[in-house]
Amino acid sequence: MSRIAVVPGSFDPVTLGHLDVIGRAAGIFDQVHVLVVHNPAKTALLPIAQRVSLIEQAIRDAGLPGSITVTSWSVGLLVDYCTEVGASVIVKGIRSQVDVAYETPMAIVNRDLAGVETVFMLPNPAHAHVSSSLVRQVAALGGDVNPYVPTAVSDFLKSPAFD
Numbered sequence: 001m002s003r004i005a006v007v008p009g010s011f012d013p014v015t016l017g018h019l020d021v022i023g024r025a026a027g028i029f030d031q032v033h034v035l036v037v038h039n040p041a042k043t044a045l046l047p048i049a050q051r052v053s054l055i056e057q058a059i060r061d062a063g064l065p066g067s068i069t070v071t072s073w074s075v076g077l078l079v080d081y082c083t084e085v086g087a088s089v090i091v092k093g094i095r096s097q098v099d100v101a102y103e104t105p106m107a108i109v110n111r112d113l114a115g116v117e118t119v120f121m122l123p124n125p126a127h128a129h130v131s132s133s134l135v136r137q138v139a140a141l142g143g144d145v146n147p148y149v150p151t152a153v154s155d156f157l158k159s160p161a162f163d
């Protein structure tokens with residue numbers, strides 16, 4: 001049986017930490033669906049379609065092996081998407097105890113709702129301080145985000161298309 005995992009998130013924008021987790025998931029599961037989900041609790045920087053495109057570009061540029069698709073979801077629960085594509089696992093990157101505290105209730109609710117298990121994945125500690133919200137802030141104030149994001153993202157944030 002093919003094991004399908006969903007790696008969900010806002011990815012606004014995708015960071016090197018996200019890419020690390022996506023690559024690790026692709027090394028474990030037969031298929032990985034990277035799912036861009038609008039989080040109403042956060043003020044968005046990039047349109048959803050742009051986020052999808054940047055993740056696709058970053059995965060291509062990094063040459064990540066495995067079966068990875070990138071898509072978005074806006075019509076219901078995360079577990080509805082999982083059920084629709086036959087995914088039994090959600091993968092979340094964990095940088096610290098703060099992430100554990102944030103992710104644990106969602107993981108339990110997702111299991112209650114649809115029996116979908118969540119796997120917590122530890123990224124390379126080199127990325128432990130990197131978050132999309134930090135990148136958004138640095139980019140908005142004209143700082144260099146190169147160390148935190150894939151080249152596709154830093155190029156896009158510098159391009160006239162973003163201004």
Ligand code: PNS
Pocket residue numbers: 008009010011037038039042076077078079105106107109110
């Ligand atoms: O990158 P983020 O913003 O931390 O990702 C959070 C996200 C989008 C994965 C989470 O908010 C989510 O799963 N939203 C979908 C709606 C849903 O299913 N909510 C119930 C989960 S308990």
